[in-house]
Amino acid sequence: MDPVRYRILGTTQALRGDGTPVPVGGARLRALLTVLALRPGRTVPAAVLVDEVWGADPPADATGALQALVGRLRRTLGADAITSAEGGYRLCAAADDIDLHRFERLAGEGVRALADGDPGKAAVVLDDALALWCG
Structure with missing residues (x-):
């Protein structure tokens, strides 16, 4: 499979x-x-x-x-x-095979991008994280 x-x-x-x-x-x-x-x-x-x-x-x-x-x-x-x-x-x-854990990783990357002064990257990564939520 x-x-x-x-x-x-x-x-x-x-x-x-x-x-x-x-x-x-x-x-x-x-x-x-x-x-x-x-x-x-x-x-x-x-x-x-x-x-x-x-x-x-x-x-x-x-x-x-x-x-x-x-x-x-x-x-x-x-x-x-x-x-x-x-x-x-x-x-x-x-962990990355499961949306929750992928979400947590991406959210962390987004927060780090913001802290590093890269709002463009943060927006892309945080949008990817939010897209994992269904319903």
């Missing part, structure tokens, strides 16, 4: 390298993807994932339900998109 980019600034989406959307599915699947995308390349403990996805009403077999949800997300995004690691799961993506 092509590299996938993730949007979480607005409705959670996954996009193939050519920009076509990957159908992610229901609210819980999008919630799981969002929680993982907030921490790209870092292992998120299973307990945190259960809490973030189900909140105060987790299923009786939360571990099994989480495993099933991760399995569905892997089938959607590709088997290598989510890895298992010591008590949790990790989204295999670079």
Whole structure:
């Protein structure tokens, strides 16, 4: 499967390298993807994932339900998109593959450009950052 980019600034989406959307599915699947995308390349403990996805009403077999949800997300995004690691799961993506992290980087570059006295560059970079927001 092509590299996938993730949007979480607005409705959670996954996009193939050519920009076509990957159908992610229901609210819980999008919630799981969002929680993982907030921490790209870092292992998120299973307990945190259960809490973030189900909140105060987790299923009786939360571990099994989480495993099933991760399995569905892997089938959607590709088997290598989510890895298992010591008590949790990790989204295999670079920070720049996720719009939130790209936004933060661009916003920082824009602020630095302003501080360096380059308002033209700042305007371009900050416009690029704002364009990442959907909805």
